[in-house]
Amino acid sequence: xxxxxxxxxxxxGGYVPKRVMTxxxxxxxxxxxxxxxxERTGIERRRIAAxxxxxxxxxxxxxKVALADAGLEPEDLDEIIVATDTPEVYTPDTASFVQxxxxxxxxxxxxxxxxxxxxxxxxxxxxxxxxxxxxxxxNDLVSKKKKCS
Numbered sequence: 001x002x003x004x005x006x007x008x009x010x011x012x013g014g015y016v017p018k019r020v021m022t023x024x025x026x027x028x029x030x031x032x033x034x035x036x037x038x039e040r041t042g043i044e045r046r047r048i049a050a051x052x053x054x055x056x057x058x059x060x061x062x063x064k065v066a067l068a069d070a071g072l073e074p075e076d077l078d079e080i081i082v083a084t085d086t087p088e089v090y091t092p093d094t095a096s097f098v099q100x101x102x103x104x105x106x107x108x109x110x111x112x113x114x115x116x117x118x119x120x121x122x123x124x125x126x127x128x129x130x131x132x133x134x135x136x137x138x139n140d141l142v143s144k145k146k147k148c149s
Contacts, residue, residue, distance in 0.1 A: 010139070011070025015061035019048040049147050055086050056097035059143040063102055066141070074104040076139050082111055083144045098143070 022045050023034035037043055049058065059082050067074065080102075082095040095109035 011066040013062045013066030016047040017049040020045050021048045055084050055145050055147045059098045059145045060101045074102040077104050077141050079140045080109040081142045086147045
């Protein structure tokens with residue numbers, strides 16, 4: 001029965017941009033200091049995306065690690081979900097860019113625009129079939145990415 005299916009993580013992935021910006025560098029742009037930032041936030045440095053690196057690029061790098069960890073290929077995916085509030089453009093979804101850059105087959109690719117929570121997505125995955133099919137979803141790629149730099 002679809003409502004009783006169990007779900008779990010097959011693989012996990014992560015990615016951070018290569019460039020590291022220190023608080024001293026940050027202070028060149030903003031009236032602050034390393035000491036002020038550390039005392040109030042504990043932050044010592046941050047990662048900065050390259051000028052040619054966008055949200056989809058960050059998600060693709062993460063997805064490749066997660067797929068390898070799961071022993072899956074992009075062709076094994078049944079759906080791609082990318083939650084972000086820093087999309088490339090509003091249409092098509094960032095998930096469509098990720099799908100293309102991964103070389104995944106044509107599967108539903110979406111961007112939940114509000115209130116995306118992992119708990120909600122796992123409940124949803126447990127009960128719904130793949131769009132246009134009675135087959136339940138087996139391998140979803142779920143990514144939450146944000147590019148602030």
